[in-house]
Amino acid sequence: MKILLTGRAGQLGWELQRTLSPLAEVTAFDRVGLDLADPGAIARVVRAVKPQLIVNAAAYTAVDRAETESESAHAVNAAAPEILVREAGRLGAALIHYSTDYVFDGNKAGAYDESDAANPAGVYGRSKLLGEQAISASGVPHLIFRTGWVYSARGRNFLLTMLRLAREQAELKVVADQFGAPTWARMIAEATAQVIARCGTDANGIVETIHGQRGIYHLTAAGRTSRHGFAEALLREAGLATPVHPIATSGYPLPAPRPMNSELSCLKLAARFGVALPDWESSMRLCLGEIGPGR
Numbered sequence: 001m002k003i004l005l006t007g008r009a010g011q012l013g014w015e016l017q018r019t020l021s022p023l024a025e026v027t028a029f030d031r032v033g034l035d036l037a038d039p040g041a042i043a044r045v046v047r048a049v050k051p052q053l054i055v056n057a058a059a060y061t062a063v064d065r066a067e068t069e070s071e072s073a074h075a076v077n078a079a080a081p082e083i084l085v086r087e088a089g090r091l092g093a094a095l096i097h098y099s100t101d102y103v104f105d106g107n108k109a110g111a112y113d114e115s116d117a118a119n120p121a122g123v124y125g126r127s128k129l130l131g132e133q134a135i136s137a138s139g140v141p142h143l144i145f146r147t148g149w150v151y152s153a154r155g156r157n158f159l160l161t162m163l164r165l166a167r168e169q170a171e172l173k174v175v176a177d178q179f180g181a182p183t184w185a186r187m188i189a190e191a192t193a194q195v196i197a198r199c200g201t202d203a204n205g206i207v208e209t210i211h212g213q214r215g216i217y218h219l220t221a222a223g224r225t226s227r228h229g230f231a232e233a234l235l236r237e238a239g240l241a242t243p244v245h246p247i248a249t250s251g252y253p254l255p256a257p258r259p260m261n262s263e264l265s266c267l268k269l270a271a272r273f274g275v276a277l278p279d280w281e282s283s284m285r286l287c288l289g290e291i292g293p294g295r
């Protein structure tokens, strides 16, 4: 089976390239090889590679910058997935795509499930929702995995930022009223590989199986914490004594609004595919182990 992977230089794309390679022939692209803001390039590259499965890990993820760069966010997060899924349909291929907790406004009291209405509060969330909608409406076999609070040992993320700031500053202030599940990109990649393996790695069989199971699935680590809880657990585990003071979201204003509740229920994924991620704290420890003592 041939997989075309986008976003290979990103947190998730890097992990996917590594994790999917034993399962299939993976042709992976970074922005230089395939610029998703260029519709002609998408069609050209997909038609040249002729994959049975497209895995789209690329995205415009600069949540705050998106507020003033909505055209770029829409090109990559809304228009590009629409073209990717159209090209997949043309080839008789399937698409795996990733989306975000930011499609929700964060006002729900409990965990969001896939049937909850989306209501994004910012440009990034709206652009990602448009991408989801284009894929869902296409009729092409697809799986959309919504995740949240993604970190990894490389790239730009909350975990690496906290480790750096804890060394640079005498104390940290971190918001304590936003809740979610910190999710290691490797775990998302491994869950994706398990789902693909369960769908079968036979080129035609997988497209049919994905078609039968098509839809949106929530995919985050188990458990729930606040940004502050995550930072405290992280520094404790990393052996850093820098105090972390809890503050309210209103004390740390940012251009884009954040959902206060990002908790996603992953029961549908477990029921359909038998796949569930470990709790956020054990994954965090594994990731710290990967980063090593120099952290």
Ligand SMILES: NC(=O)c1ccc[n+]([C@@H]2O[C@H](COP(=O)([O-])OP(=O)(O)OC[C@H]3O[C@@H](n4cnc5c(N)ncnc54)[C@H](OP(=O)(O)O)[C@@H]3O)[C@@H](O)[C@H]2O)c1
Binding pocket: 007, 008, 009, 010, 011, 012, 013, 030, 031, 032, 034, 035, 036, 037, 056, 057, 058, 059, 060, 061, 076, 098, 099, 100, 101, 128, 146, 147, 148, 149, 150, 151, 155, 156, 185
């Ligand atoms: N990060 C999170 O906390 C989070 C939370 C929820 C959902 N998600 C979703 O999870 C998925 C993976 O995110 P991630 O954390 O791996 O993001 P990431 O580390 O920012 O990686 C995204 C990748 O997309 C690439 N990209 C951006 N614009 C592009 C373009 N025009 N053409 C081609 N590639 C382009 C970036 O390339 P450059 O390196 O050149 O910029 C980057 O390598 C995305 O769908 C994201 O929306 C992420």
